[in-house]
Amino acid sequence: MKSFMxxxxxxxxxxxxxxxxxxxxxxxxxxxxxxxxxxxKPIYTPNVDTGDHVIIIxxxxxxxxxxxxxxxxxxxxxxxxxxxxxxxxxxLMENKPEFVVSEAIRGMMPHNAMGRKMFKKLRVYAGPExxxxxxxxxxxxxxx
Numbered sequence: 265m266k267s268f269m270x271x272x273x274x275x276x277x278x279x280x281x282x283x284x285x286x287x288x289x290x291x292x293x294x295x296x297x298x299x300x301x302x303x304x305k306p307i308y309t310p311n312v313d314t315g316d317h318v319i320i321i322x323x324x325x326x327x328x329x330x331x332x333x334x335x336x337x338x339x340x341x342x343x344x345x346x347x348x349x350x351x352x353x354x355x356l357m358e359n360k361p362e363f364v365v366s367e368a369i370r371g372m373m374p375h376n377a378m379g380r381k382m383f384k385k386l387r388v389y390a391g392p393e394x395x396x397x398x399x400x401x402x403x404x405x406x407x408x
Contacts, residue, residue, distance in 0.1 A: 320389065
């Protein structure tokens, strides 16, 4: 019996809407990363992008467990000497909740060219509205 290998032209992509209200950030990120990669499908092939498009709404209502909201810090470097910037997650969640969710998902994607291509199928919105009604997305309820 031969192994099945998906071909890029044969893949049918779906669109899903996920409401992040009340969901834990890490659990949401791991499940969305699996959908973007296509690991939830029986046709998953490691060297082919078999994933679906994901729209996340209400990113501002995502939950960080424990004291992470107060203690967790996002680090970035400007590229200059002494350019390390530290931003507490509390301030990030107030100003850019979409960034917090997308960065959590980005960290769970493969760190290569294919991972960057898969990540482009993600759209994150802070509020309950999104601009992708024409794609007729299905509502997806995550279980964990």
